[in-house]
Amino acid sequence: MPFAVSLSxxxxxxxxxIDDAGPLADAYRRNRAHLEQWEPARPDDFFTEAAQKRVVDLQLEQAAGGRGLFLVLAAGDDVVGRLNLSDIVRGAFQNGHLGYWIDAELAGRGLMTRAVVSVVEHARAGLRLHRLQAGTLPHNAASQTVLTRAGFQRFGYAPRYMRIAGEWQDHVLYQLLL
Incomplete structure (x- = not known):
């Protein structure tokens, strides 16, 4: 069943x-400086339509297998953000990892909070997950605000958790029991 929610x-x-590959490449190029402090270091090829097509192909395969939900925030034909539930594990865990970003020009408007709240409800009622998890860099107050407003609670601190901006960086861990 297709997922679509109006945020504004x-x-x-x-x-x-797959038609989002070009607009995704445009969005990543437009937001490269904005995102580089929050994401893994990206090779120049990542910012091309061909690379984004490979990413989307893989994500569509994962979604078809029930291992992820991969979304875009779209304004007309433009991609202005991403929101993904990845690493969905079934069985006794029923868990997914939440990740997201929004275009620098749209930050601070509450759009990502509305997007996360929508995905939380879909994870609960549609995907029937038990738990969502997300991690943020300790200094990413905006992302922590999104998670808190969406009902997530801080549950841990992970030293050198993920390689972001070329360095192993600590993360604050959040969860939401659905």
Whole structure:
């Protein structure tokens, strides 16, 4: 069942499609400086349509296997953000990892909080997950605010958890029991 939620008059949260490869590449190039402190170091090839097509192909395969939910925030034909539930594990765990970013021009408008709240409800009612988890860099107050407003609670601190901006960096861990 396709996922689509209107977040504002001009922004929709919806399933990623292969047709988003070009707009994703544009969005990543437009936001390269904005995102580089929050994401893994990216090779120049990452910012091309061909690379984004490979990423989306893999994500669509994972989604078809029930291992992820991969979404874009779209304003018309432009991609202005991403929101993903990845590493979905079933069985006794019923857990997914939440990750997201929004275009620098749209930050601070509450769009990502609305997007996360929408995905939380879908994870609960549609995907029937038990738990969502997310991690943020300790100094990423904006992302921590999004998670807190969406009902997540801090549950841990992970030293050198993930390689971000070329360095192993600590993360604050959040969870939401659904």
């Amino acid at each position: 008059d001009d922004v929709v949260l919806r399933d990623v499609t």
